[in-house]
Amino acid sequence: MGTLQNELPIVWRHDVENGIYEEARVGRVFNHKRPKRYPRAVVQASEEAHVICAVRLAVELGCRVSARFGGHSWAAWSVRDDAILIDLGNYHHIEFDEDKQIIIISPSTTGKVLADFLSTKSVMFYGGHCPDVGLGGFLLQGGMGWNCKNWGWACEQIAAIDCVTAKGQLVHCDATHHQDLYWAARGAGPGFLGVVTKFYLNVSPSYSNILSSTFIYPVSEYRKVLDWVVKIAPSFDEDTEIVSVACIPAGAPALSGSCILANFLTFKNSDEAARTALKSVPRAPEKQEAVEEVDEREDFNKPTHTDGREPPRSIITYVV
Numbered sequence: 484m485g486t487l488q489n490e491l492p493i494v495w496r497h498d499v500e501n502g503i504y505e506e507a508r509v510g511r512v513f514n515h516k517r518p519k520r521y522p523r524a525v526v527q528a529s530e531e532a533h534v535i536c537a538v539r540l541a542v543e544l545g546c547r548v549s550a551r552f553g554g555h556s557w558a559a560w561s562v563r564d565d566a567i568l569i570d571l572g573n574y575h576h577i578e579f580d581e582d583k584q585i586i587i588i589s590p591s592t593t594g595k596v597l598a599d600f601l602s603t604k605s606v607m608f609y610g611g612h613c614p615d616v617g618l619g620g621f622l623l624q625g626g627m628g629w630n631c632k633n634w635g636w637a638c639e640q641i642a643a644i645d646c647v648t649a650k651g652q653l654v655h656c657d658a659t660h661h662q663d664l665y666w667a668a669r670g671a672g673p674g675f676l677g678v679v680t681k682f683y684l685n686v687s688p689s690y691s692n693i694l695s696s697t698f699i700y701p702v703s704e705y706r707k708v709l710d711w712v713v714k715i716a717p718s719f720d721e722d723t724e725i726v727s728v729a730c731i732p733a734g735a736p737a738l739s740g741s742c743i744l745a746n747f748l749t750f751k752n753s754d755e756a757a758r759t760a761l762k763s764v765p766r767a768p769e770k771q772e773a774v775e776e777v778d779e780r781e782d783f784n785k786p787t788h789t790d791g792r793e794p795p796r797s798i799i800t801y802v803v
């Protein structure tokens with residue numbers, strides 16, 4: 484055990500200054516409501532060998548293993564009492580197999596990093612909407628990515644995984660090898676039975692013209708807006724994602740306070756096709772008569788908020 488410990492970038496609960504342990508325990512957790520759960524140690528893995536070593540150490544110590552990719556689990560599932568927490572935030576791997584049209588990533592790769600990497604390759608992955616979510620946690624729990632209702636769950640694009648089993652063995656899992664683990668990787672979420680070290684993902688051709696149309700209403704109109712969206716969605720154009728969420732729009736000239744929006748984001752290969760799809764959105768419910776159109780951009784090559792700026796958009800309509 485001593486040798487194993489010497490090889491690992493490990494922070495023990497009782498051996499270090501409290502600040503260092505605290506940072507390792509929750510520093511990368513998105514939710515700032517911190518859990519009162521205390522792992523025995525945190526391994527800050529930067530390579531696959533660290534993961535193998537950490538799992539074997541946990542076996543020797545007889546304690547549980549928990550894992551963290553992007554830290555965006557709202558319930559902070561990665562933080563478990565007396566566990567060896569394996570944090571893969573420092574482990575970075577990304578490569579594209581052009582012949583097989585497969586992208587191979589380490590699990591802490593974020594949607595932003597992947598979208599940036601693929602942006603020059605004419606392909607895309609149906610990743611999550613928030614740029615900083617780890618693809619690992621997103622994929623294991625199913626993954627509601629771009630246009631999920633029409634294109635399917637992101638986890639359906641998992642071609643294979645590499646993972647470290649509970650006995651500390653690194654295995655490759657796909658439709659013909661370790662099928663049980665491959666099956667579980669597509670929906671087991673925090674209940675997954677190993678620690679994933681790589682995902683092999685199918686990619687799809689990207690779109691040259693991605694446009695959106697957003698309708699924003701006072702939140703008091705939520706019933707009308709949701710009824711409208713629910714009625715349209717089942718039969719609307721299949722390359723258009725429809726999302727309705729509550730928001731407080733920044734700098735909205737026509738509305739202030741809580742609002743409800745309906746966003747139509749269409750993925751097409753010509754400007755004309757994109758505009759035609761958006762023009763076919765049935766007439767929005769109006770509270771009064773005022774409609775204001777602002778902000779039109781022509782060039783939307785990346786179907787994601789890749790750089791933390793505003794999402795791709797074309798027309799915003801405030802209905803006041």
Ligand SMILES: Cc1cc2nc3c(=O)[nH]c(=O)nc-3n(C[C@H](O)[C@H](O)[C@H](O)COP(=O)(O)OP(=O)(O)OC[C@H]3O[C@@H](n4cnc5c(N)ncnc54)[C@H](O)[C@@H]3O)c2cc1C
Nearest residue numbers: 550552553554555556560561612613617620627673678679
């Ligand atoms: C702001 C925000 C926006 C979101 N947007 C979307 C969205 O558009 N679509 C969507 O579907 N979801 C979305 N989610 C939910 C998100 O996908 C899940 O919370 C997901 O679990 C986060 O993944 P993570 O890797 O960042 O989190 P982590 O907390 O790092 O990981 C989540 C859990 O996955 C398991 N895990 C982590 N690493 C490993 C490993 N190496 N091996 C095995 N298991 C492991 C662990 O149980 C871990 O606790 C969003 C969440 C937030 C906070």
